[in-house]
Amino acid sequence: MIEIALKKFCQKVGCSKLTEDKYCEDHKHQEQQYDRERGTAAQRGYDAKWRKARARYIRAHPLCKSCFEAGLVIAATVVDHIIPHRGNVVLFWDEKNWQGLCAPCHSRKTAKEDGGFGNGSMV
Numbered sequence: 001m002i003e004i005a006l007k008k009f010c011q012k013v014g015c016s017k018l019t020e021d022k023y024c025e026d027h028k029h030q031e032q033q034y035d036r037e038r039g040t041a042a043q044r045g046y047d048a049k050w051r052k053a054r055a056r057y058i059r060a061h062p063l064c065k066s067c068f069e070a071g072l073v074i075a076a077t078v079v080d081h082i083i084p085h086r087g088n089v090v091l092f093w094d095e096k097n098w099q100g101l102c103a104p105c106h107s108r109k110t111a112k113e114d115g116g117f118g119n120g121s122m123v
Contacts, residue, residue: 054079057098064102066109076100084113 007018010027017024057079067074080101085092101109 053093057095058100061100063100064105065099066101066105074102077103078106080106080109 007020009015010017010019010024011022012024012027015024015027017026019025021028058076062076064072064074064076078101080099081092082097082099083091085097091097
């Protein structure tokens, strides 16, 4: 059986080239650069201490805030930083800056803030 990978548009804003990966050959270096600059989850503060704090927060705030505000009862699975901390340790650990979200709501919020889905602020 022959498998054929479906092509999709390059994720670089404004690029209309089709690719099997996230980026076309012209923009593939951008993903690699982003990964290098971003660092690992542990380097960004998401270590054992964070995992414990996250679990405690989810137990205390079990519902997705965005869904709840829309009249839905959906479990929170992610602790989101309301204001992106961008490496600011004080903001990272400030629980007043945390909210419980479900994964889809967190993905939408992050994409909107970071420029995903064609919003234009990604590299």
